[in-house]
Amino acid sequence: MSAEVLALTAAQAGERIRAGELRSADVFAAYRDRAAADELNAFVWVADDVPAAAAADAPLAGVPVAVKDLFCTEGVPSQAGSKILEDYRPPYTATAVRNLQQGGAPLLGKTNQDEFAMGSSNENSAYGPVRNPWDPTRVPGGSSGGSAAAVAAGLAPWAIGTDTGGSIRQPAALCGIVGMKPTYGAVSRYGMIAFASSLDQAGPLTRDVTDCALLLRHMVGQDPCDSTSVAFPEEVRTPSAERLDGIRLGVPEELTGEGIEPGVLENFNATLRTCEELGATIEPMRLPHAPHALSAYYIIAPAEASANLARYDGVRYGLRAPEYDDLLSMYTRTRRAGFGAEVKRRIMLGTYALSSGYYDAYYGRAQQVRTKIADDFRAAFAAVDFVVTPTSPNVAFGLGSKTDDPWAMYLNDYCTVPVPLAGLPAISIPSGLSEGLPVGFQIIGGAFSENRILDAAYALEQAIGFDGSSARGIAGPDAPRPGQERRPDGGKG
């Protein structure tokens, strides 16, 4: 039964369930058993009880979803990969997760992540690093590394994550799956433990583009609890395009040359040839301010984070330091004990950028650069339909190989970071292997062009014919048992 279920995409499993050929309880149990036997450390909590069968007409048909730890889930640990939220069980469920539950996708488990979504390798989790199913000595990318690894390894049919600077697309690329960051505002942020509020956006991580469209359809929507959410202008459709005739693809000089690993660039160029064979035209273009996106991002995101993370003070929830002298030292010691090195670094960076005397030179200028980046994209979309780049400048790298140099780690976000600064949607699809490891192809579109992006991605996906099945061979014992969550530093490495 398990092997048969595992061979199906989530959409296919849903169809079988609706046709009466498969029971949703069996699909849940098959994945629950695999998730509970996870040896990649992708899950930090796995559901125990098989949920009641979804309604017969439920669009998601009871196919369970893995959810990044930072989504609040009522009564279920929601720790955002941080020790400061150890065993925090929220009183409510995030809108994005609730929407999926209402669509008929029950919670399979909570996935590991970089602490507060700050990282590109999943090595910044208080619950141990996640391993890449293609090569367990390598990282899965981050920050939604647990969600990406779980889907790639067949421990979950599909998953959701969040993307602030690339945290859905980059791990999707490194794990050989599909990941989409929707237009800012398309999915409610209510109940998402905040990192950088003007950039954070939830989205799907799935085995293929069809699953991505189906999951996204049931995530989007305006929410009275998030005043920055907007009504999605149309239904997210099931993609069906077979060709790219008449589609103009812009290839930005700034993001497709220097700094991209040769094997990744080779695969990118081969993928462009495939696009041409499908009828697309390739147009060299410029995004002149894209090389400055990383600088703007690493001011704006830490600045917003330094404000958002002020709430972790040992008063209302989470950790409180055991010993302190007064109120101030309770705050400072709680934060010393509860935050990891990268989170401290970003709080310091953000606080510095917002501090008196430096605000204009850093935060003010970064916001102006943000305008220029959005203008660059606006100009681009007057001439082309999509902008395409490699998703990540490199394939999955070895655990521990970049942890000593923060800027080297930040460079992983080079091609993904301009997109959220402009609030745009983008997808990463697997486009082949380099050195035996997956490479991602990024398609960026104008605001609310998700349907067109999904169509183009679908046509390209069919032509590429990427086979990720070998990554689903790995799974074993040594993981949290159902109903139990991992403790901080409980990982293996």
Added chain:
Amino acid sequence: MIDREQVLHVARLARLELSDAEVERMSGELTGILGHIEKIGELDLDGVCPTSHVVEVTNKLRADEPRPSWPREKILGAAPAVRDDGFEVPSPQA
């Protein structure tokens, strides 16, 4: 260059206690990161409007109607220290 004094000043603003080793490391790392970031100083940005929000939305108003809030015990249940139906903290006057 972010020196030790600046690190300590920013840490105070951020309500973050750092060990001596962390202060030392932070000084070097922040200096390194800011060295990359400072390249945006070379751009001509005169007259460019700052962007703080990417989607065009104006203030959204809702009807001002009373509705139940969270049950007190549910919220207090997540707190590290509770007394007399409230969050317990050391006295700010201490």
